[in-house]
Amino acid sequence: MMLLGSFIGFGALLEGVGFPLVAGMVSTMLIWALPAQVILIGGVVSGTALPAVALAVTLSSIRLLPMVVSIAPYMRGPRRNLLAEAACAHFVAMTMWVEGLRLLPRIPGEGRVPYTLGLGSGYVAISGAGTLVGYALAGSVPGPLAAGLLLLTPLSFTVLMVRNARGATDWLALGAGLALTPLTMGLAGGLDLMIAGVGGGTLAYLVGRRLEKRR
Amino acid sequence: MSGFLALLPDVAALAGAPATLAAATADAVAPAAHGPKLQMDAWTAVLIVVLVGFLPTEVWRMLALIAGRQVEEGSEVFHWVKAVATALLAAVVARLVFAPTGLIVAVPLAVRLAALAGGVLGFYAVRRSVFAGVVVGELILIAAATYYLP
Incomplete structure (x- = not known):
C-alpha cells in the first residue's frame, strides 16, 4: 500500500x-x-x-x-x-x-x-x-x-520503524537519526546523512548496548 | 572514504554544477515540475538511468555482500551496523519531513511533524496497526493541506 x-x-x-x-x-x-x-x-x-x-x-x-x-x-x-x-x-x-x-x-x-x-x-x-x-x-x-502522497513515504517508514524497534539500541538509533538531521541538514549533499546516520547510529550502539547488557 | 569526500567540491566545480550538490539535488525537483518539459529521447534516458542511477546504487549492495560475508546474526559488528542503518533510515525520513519538495512545502513544518506524531499515536491506539497509523497521519496532513493550499 x-x-x-x-x-x-x-x-x-x-x-x-x-x-x-x-x-x-x-x-x-x-x-x-x-x-x-x-x-x-x-x-x-x-x-x-x-x-x-x-x-x-x-x-x-x-x-x-x-x-x-x-x-x-x-x-x-x-x-x-x-x-x-x-x-x-x-x-x-x-x-x-x-x-x-x-x-x-x-x-x-x-x-x-x-x-x-x-x-x-x-x-x-x-x-x-x-x-x-x-x-x-x-x-x-x-x-x-x-x-x-508526498507524506506517505516518511509517514509509513516512521510507523514501520516504531513497530520494528526492540531494545534500547533500536530506539536510540531511531531517535538519533531523527533528531540529528535538522542540525546537519545544511551540509552539502549526502554528508548530512552520513553524520546523522553513522554518528547517530554509533552513539546509539555504544549507549544502547551498554543499557541492554546491564539487564 | 575521507579521500573520496575530499574530491566532492572539485567534481562539482568541474561539472559546472550549482554551488552545492545539495542544491543540485534537493531543490531541483520542485521548480522543474512547473518549468518547461524535458525533451529527451527515451533510450538516452534509459542509458542515463543505467549508468548514472543503477550502477552507483548497485555497487554498494554488492560491496556490502563482500564486506558482510563474515558478519553473523547477533554479533557485535552486526548490532553496530544495524544501529547505523536504522539511524540512516531515520535521517532520510527526517529530511523528507524537514526539507520536503513539491506541494507539501505549503503545509507548515509543525503540521508535518504533527501528522507523523499522529501516525505513531494511531498505530499504538489501534492494536499496533501500521495501516491505522498511516491513515491517521494522512488525515491530519490532508485536512491541513485543504486549508493551506488554494
Whole structure:
C-alpha cells in the first residue's frame, strides 16, 4: 500500500517533468531505491552535469551498505551461494529492509532465499504498477491529495520503524537519526546523512548496548 | 572514504554544477515540475538511468555482500551496523519531513511533524496497526493541506 502510494508519487513526478516513462520504469526495476531515483530525475531535469548527478546518487545509496550487511545473515540459505545472495541483495531497499528484518527471522534457513526473491519481486511489481498509475493520473490529482502522497513515504517508514524497534539500541538509533538531521541538514549533499546516520547510529550502539547488557 | 569526500567540491566545480550538490539535488525537483518539459529521447534516458542511477546504487549492495560475508546474526559488528542503518533510515525520513519538495512545502513544518506524531499515536491506539497509523497521519496532513493550499 505505502509502496504503491510512494511510487504513484514518483510516476506523477516523471510526468510532471517530462521524463520518458520507459526510463522511469527501468529506474524502478533496476535502481529500486526511491531517494536515488528522485535525485537522478531531479538532477537530469535541472540540467546538472551527469558526473555530479552520479556522485549525488552514489552518496545517497551508501546507506544501502549497512542495510545489506545487517540483513544479509537472514537472506542466506544453509549453503552459501554468492549468486543467490547477490540476487537477494539487489532487492534490499527501505521497504525490504524493514519488512525483511521482521519476516525473515521466522522463515527456516532453506526457505529464506526463495522467500526473499518472491517478496522482493512482489514489491518491485507493485512499485512498477504505482509508477505507471502515477504517470497516467498526474495533473488530475487535487492539491491536498498530492501533498498527502508526498507524506506517505516518511509517514509509513516512521510507523514501520516504531513497530520494528526492540531494545534500547533500536530506539536510540531511531531517535538519533531523527533528531540529528535538522542540525546537519545544511551540509552539502549526502554528508548530512552520513553524520546523522553513522554518528547517530554509533552513539546509539555504544549507549544502547551498554543499557541492554546491564539487564 | 575521507579521500573520496575530499574530491566532492572539485567534481562539482568541474561539472559546472550549482554551488552545492545539495542544491543540485534537493531543490531541483520542485521548480522543474512547473518549468518547461524535458525533451529527451527515451533510450538516452534509459542509458542515463543505467549508468548514472543503477550502477552507483548497485555497487554498494554488492560491496556490502563482500564486506558482510563474515558478519553473523547477533554479533557485535552486526548490532553496530544495524544501529547505523536504522539511524540512516531515520535521517532520510527526517529530511523528507524537514526539507520536503513539491506541494507539501505549503503545509507548515509543525503540521508535518504533527501528522507523523499522529501516525505513531494511531498505530499504538489501534492494536499496533501500521495501516491505522498511516491513515491517521494522512488525515491530519490532508485536512491541513485543504486549508493551506488554494
